[in-house]
Amino acid sequence: MTVGQRDVIPNKSDRDYLLELWKQCLVEMLASVAEVKARHEDAFQTIKASSMAAVADARASYSDTLIKLERTIEERLGRLRKLIDDKNGPRIHPFEDGKVHYEGELITYEGSTFQALRDTGKAPSEESDWICVAAGGLDGRSPRVKGTYSPGERYSQLDIVALNGAAFIARRNNPGGCPGDDWQAIALQGKRGPQGAKGERGERGPASATIRSWKIEPAEYLATPILSDGSEGPPLELRWLFEQFHYEAG
Structure with a gap:
């Protein structure tokens, strides 16, 4: 300092x-x-x-x-939808999982039609929230014509077969032998009717062909007839006759 x-x-x-x-x-x-x-x-x-x-x-x-x-x-949207449905009638649409469906709404589910009893997000399987207004029907089935009955063939219910002039329909799948308890006759052959009146005698036809000669084929053991009109008749097989002869003579 x-x-x-x-x-x-x-x-x-x-x-x-x-x-x-x-x-x-x-x-x-x-x-x-x-x-x-x-x-x-x-x-x-x-x-x-x-x-x-x-x-x-x-x-x-x-x-x-x-x-x-x-x-x-x-x-408010629910009230608006209800007013529209009351005026135009409810529209039917498929059920949507996870969506809220409002009271009175109509939906289709597994082939049936349901109406909501209250606002709900549950599926129609919950009966407390839905009422079924139209149940789905069964698939239609029609008879099938399967031709003449064959014991080795597999048949199903409503198959129709023909047998001895009659027709049968299967009562169930794998019906067994026909006729039988699992087959229903639906058409039977009628009785023979009365003989009709004898008709007039027709004109005499041409003479039938006769055997004129034979054509022998030793190697084949065949004998074929030659007819008077030049045609050949059905051949005769002679091998078995010779075999039978040797057997009996032997």
């Missing part, structure tokens, strides 16, 4: 005192900074928690409002 015109240098004890004083000041300053930082951190955490709580409350409020809005829209 300067006093007047002279520079005064502190002695060692004064320097130590000043240094210790600066250390204490620095410690107090650092402590103050740490305290301020801690207060700021606490305030930040408090503000952060409050903000998150406010956001959660806002989200919950928004979700509740959205659910209420969706319910209101569904209710």
